[in-house]
Amino acid sequence: MSDNVIEARGLLKLYGAQRAVNAIDLDIRRGEIFGLLGPNGAGKTTTILMLLGLTETSGGSVSVLGFDPVRQPLEVKRRVGYLPDAVGFYDHLTARENLAYTARLLDIPRREATERIMESLKSVNLDDVADKRVATFSRGMRQRLGIAEIVMKKAEVAILDEPTSGLDPHATFELLEMIRGLKRLNVAVLLSSHLLDRVQSVCDRVALFNKGDIALMGTVVELANQVLGAGHPLQVEASGIDVAATLRGVEGVQRVTEEGAGTWRVVADRDVRAAVAQRIVSSGGSLTRLADLQPSLEEVYTRYFQEARHAA
């Protein structure tokens, strides 16, 4: 068996003449967190629905855990947990009753279900409101209940469509912790989101969607190398000398740009931190900060779509 839990080849979705998803290839590995990014209408939700067999494909092939969602949707849906964007529950039922209904649909024996429901509610900190009606739940609680459903299901793959939309920063943080918790249970997680820094913090790999195509795919560093160019960006804060002039002489440094008062951004083709520090100090300047800048997904995203717009 291959190590991929999801394999899509030439996955295509047509809405009339519009190619909502344009023959994409996608591999999700076991136990990784994979992020789908892209502007509104790029085709993320459509891709997710096709992976689950909830909408028909117009072409291409998909395999989820070795099953074909078109021909064997029940097998796929037994093993994959799905949190739709803006998930809904039955308001007149309690959290526990909602999960009990799912458990019955999953054909989990009653006694085992009771246990699994309680455990899963505990894992998302909803155990003290287990018997409250969902009507009284906040957005964040509903989202967590959706995660609890996936935990209860013991899914091997979790597909989360914009799990953090509409959550406050603290709730977002908590939810991302729960997503990491899923990964610790060796669940592969596929999530779509617009919160780039959050995605960067949890995702092992990301795919950047643009008008139905996957424009870029890989780790954030790989994407940064492709879009921003190879190089090690540094942030330097120093005073007492002309930093730009001093550092231009350091071997390997390509660019030095002033970002603010006393702050410079240095791009080099290798790790030049030691040389930079030495040069500044030996030139009589005082070095107050020297930081290796992680490439930010935000930057990659913004730059990519700027260029895409220019190209168009």
Next chain:
Amino acid sequence: MQRKAAREGSPFTGLGPVFMKEFSDHLSSARMMVLMLFVIVFGAFPVATSLQTLRSAVDPNSFIFLRIFTLEPEQVGISFTAALNFIIPLMAIGLGFDSVNSEFNRRTLSRVLSQPIYRDALLLGKFLGGLATLAVALVALWLIVLGAGLILLGVPPRGVEVARGLSFLLVAIAYGGVWLAIAILFSVIFRSTATSALCALGVWLFFFILWPQLAGALLVGFAPSEIRTVDDYVALQSVGLGLMRLSPGTLFSEAVLGLLAPETRTLGPMLPSQMRGAIMGAPLPFDQSLLLIWPQVTGLIAGMIVVFAAAYVIFQREEVRA
């Protein structure tokens, strides 16, 4: 575009849980209480007055229990079955008008369909859950009427009366099924629950108010310039009857007539050949009555299946995303 490949797994996986959930949701809902209240208020009046009338004229040979259902008391002007004829659709519409679109609006549909279940089971479970609820309500009502009859008339119903009464119950449930299917069809077509309720009620009003007029008008169009023979007349009558039978209400009232008024020999225009050898007013045996109403019953069931199938086809094509 590729054809949809054969799917694996039973389409009825998960039918049981969906059915149980719908059934218990209905039974515990405030809406169900309102509907029951409605039925009791509308049904109690004709039944009470019928019982008043029947108490004073006891004839041990007649089907006195069945008369409770069919008697048209002067004070009320409507029999219990006639009241049911238009209340049952209302109940069915009340139970079904939001069955699918409310799942869309609550955004529960995609979550439920991401569990191992086909859409087939979801729709069928909803239909059967509604039908079972309707059946419970009708059985309760039927028992109440029977109980009231027992107490006030002081005689137990005869076996054949019970048999006819039970058949009547089944026909009533089938009739409710037709309207439930219609309500569910609209709940699949329209995302807005108000629109689907409005459309279902529109169909109901159409069949009860407009259709008799319209059928009459159409019949005038069909009529030959002059009617010379009895055959001409009979032909015209049967066209008219055929038109009226497109309305589920007509089928129901005919079936009820055959079952609860045992002296009914024919549900169409009476021909001289049918009169021959018949003692007017003598009751038909139960099996003969059943045979008589069989086409009406199959008509109701066929209508229910056709409408449900339409809802099914549309639901299969619908996008799950809200």
